Amino acid sequence: MTQHTEQDTPVIELRHVDKHFGDLHVLRDINLSVARGEVLVVIGPSGSGKSTMCRTINRLETIDSGEVLIEGVPLPEEGRELAAMRAELGMVFQSFNLFAHKTILENVTLGPIEVLGQDRASAEKTARELLARVGVAEQADKVPAQLSGGQQQRVAIARSLAMRPKAMMFDEPTSALDPEMINEVLDVMVELARGGMTMVVVTHEMGFARRVADRVVFMADGRIVEEGTPDEFFDHPKTDRAREFLDSIKGH
Amino acid sequence: MSARNNRASIRDALYEAPGPRTRRRMHVATAVSAVLVLMGIAAIVRQFYVTGQLAPRYWSFLTRPTTWAFLLQGFRGTVSVALVAGAIALVLGLLLMLGRMSSIRALSAACRGVIDFFRGVPSLLLIYFFFLVVPQYGIKLSSFWMITLPVALAASGVLAEVLRAGVNAVPAGQVEAARSIGMRPAQIMRTVILPQAVHFVIPSLISQLVVVVKDTTVAYVVSYPDLMQNARVLITNYDALVSMYLTVALVYILLNYAINKLSGIVARRMGVTIVR
Numbered sequence: 001m002t003q004h005t006e007q008d009t010p011v012i013e014l015r016h017v018d019k020h021f022g023d024l025h026v027l028r029d030i031n032l033s034v035a036r037g038e039v040l041v042v043i044g045p046s047g048s049g050k051s052t053m054c055r056t057i058n059r060l061e062t063i064d065s066g067e068v069l070i071e072g073v074p075l076p077e078e079g080r081e082l083a084a085m086r087a088e089l090g091m092v093f094q095s096f097n098l099f100a101h102k103t104i105l106e107n108v109t110l111g112p113i114e115v116l117g118q119d120r121a122s123a124e125k126t127a128r129e130l131l132a133r134v135g136v137a138e139q140a141d142k143v144p145a146q147l148s149g150g151q152q153q154r155v156a157i158a159r160s161l162a163m164r165p166k167a168m169m170f171d172e173p174t175s176a177l178d179p180e181m182i183n184e185v186l187d188v189m190v191e192l193a194r195g196g197m198t199m200v201v202v203t204h205e206m207g208f209a210r211r212v213a214d215r216v217v218f219m220a221d222g223r224i225v226e227e228g229t230p231d232e233f234f235d236h237p238k239t240d241r242a243r244e245f246l247d248s249i250k251g252h
Numbered sequence: 253m254s255a256r257n258n259r260a261s262i263r264d265a266l267y268e269a270p271g272p273r274t275r276r277r278m279h280v281a282t283a284v285s286a287v288l289v290l291m292g293i294a295a296i297v298r299q300f301y302v303t304g305q306l307a308p309r310y311w312s313f314l315t316r317p318t319t320w321a322f323l324l325q326g327f328r329g330t331v332s333v334a335l336v337a338g339a340i341a342l343v344l345g346l347l348l349m350l351g352r353m354s355s356i357r358a359l360s361a362a363c364r365g366v367i368d369f370f371r372g373v374p375s376l377l378l379i380y381f382f383f384l385v386v387p388q389y390g391i392k393l394s395s396f397w398m399i400t401l402p403v404a405l406a407a408s409g410v411l412a413e414v415l416r417a418g419v420n421a422v423p424a425g426q427v428e429a430a431r432s433i434g435m436r437p438a439q440i441m442r443t444v445i446l447p448q449a450v451h452f453v454i455p456s457l458i459s460q461l462v463v464v465v466k467d468t469t470v471a472y473v474v475s476y477p478d479l480m481q482n483a484r485v486l487i488t489n490y491d492a493l494v495s496m497y498l499t500v501a502l503v504y505i506l507l508n509y510a511i512n513k514l515s516g517i518v519a520r521r522m523g524v525t526i527v528r
Binding site for chain 2 (some may be wrong): 083089098101159
């Protein structure tokens with residue numbers, strides 16, 4: 001691949017993606033592309049399909065039809081190839097999902113050792129650097145249950161970063177957190193965005209969206225209803241659905 | 253930690269903190285049941301006395317060192333059968349569980365059949381199979397294996413299901429996280445699911461060892477010298493049924509009590525909270 005195409009090919013692209021949960025049509029003809037270094041924030045009411053869409057990017061959710069492309073390559077459907085592609089995409093979950101039986105350090109080194117084949121010493125060195133970067137270095141030898149939600153989520157981010165991902169998905173990363181811990185996680189995400197990480201962020205944090213997003217995508221009823229820059233979207237929403245949603249979350 | 257809180261909340265839901273009237277009632281009930289238990293024990297001892305079971309001739313042989321040497325030999329037999337059978341059952345149970353959970357339909361169905369068979373068939377029947385049927389096909393087994401194998405097989409079915417319950421108790425998010433960093437199914441099973449699953453079911457696994465110990469008592473069928481078999485020999489020798497059975501029962505109770513204590517210690521070491 002030449003330098004030119006590498007610059008132009010979207011890191012993540014969804015083409016005509018459809019998905020049903022039984023009778024429920026959760027994703028309707030989703031078309032989306034995320035450029036290198038872009039921070040895309042996905043917002044919308046609950047049940048709009050935004051989490052599901054986020055999870056189709058590394059096939060934690062399968063799709064019924066359409067295509068998911070990572071750097072122009074169709075996402076493999078199974079096996080070693082799928083696992084290899086997942087290793088290049090970071091994912092941060094609403095409920096952290098740290099490995100409960102492993103220490104914080106082991107949580108971060110497991111992927112590099114098992115998947116990337118790094119030796120323990122260098123994996124631990126990188127892990128400690130990453131833990132320091134997200135501000136939980138002194139927790140390295142504890143187990144997840146001993147950490148606060150905010151700390152756990154920052155470890156989860158470090159765990160993803162340890163795989164040196166091409167892009168990261170954040171599936172409502174602050175929705176399970178106590179209010180006073182939301183900012184410590186958002187701060188780490190802002191740092192990542194500044195560092196040029198390609199990010200897809202499903203969130204209800206409108207302040208974060210406004211400040212950090214390059215582009216906002218608004219979803220409702222399984223569709224992408226509207227997309228634009230944060231200023232366009234928040235100040236001049238084009239659709240009634242978006243206006244309704246923004247009104248409903250305003251004024252508290 | 254959260255597990256501890258859970259236990260507390262279960263207790264709280266079952267029993268409110270007692271008020272003054274309840275406390276009084278509890279004191280009375282405790283006293284009454286203590287009296288009833290003591291009366292029961294007294295009745296049993298009296299009955300033994302009346303029927304002459306407490307006569308020294310039924311008990312004196314317990315003072316002889318040869319008696320205890322013989323019992324100790326049986327005890328060793330019991331422990332070795334139980335340990336080997338337990339180990340085999342654990343490995344086999346793990347394999348059966350993995351097969352049962354496989355996405356290959358035929359393998360899963362076959363393992364399910366095997367598990368249900370071993371769980372459903374009484375271990376005595378399996379012992380008779382190894383004792384009476386297997387030798388007819390020219391396969392020579394020592395009496396040790398004639399008792400150990402069937403006991404192991406019977407336990408493996410149960411252990412497979414215990415382990416499966418443990419695997420099912422691992423939250424789906426753990427697997428999703430492992431997938432998201434590119435781990436393959438076998439890696440996920442080995443490094444993420446199994447350690448947590450075993451952790452969850454350690455108390456049940458060790459309780460199952462108690463069942464194995466009790467299963468070994470039918471070793472007399474194949475004339476393997478376990479504790480029970482040797483006790484039977486002593487009973488015939490000294491014509492001391494009640495005293496011998498009481499002694500042996502006590503040994504089994506102590507052994508199984510020790511196993512349960514061990515399970516508690518292991519569980520606490522691993523940070524598991526046992527709800528009793």
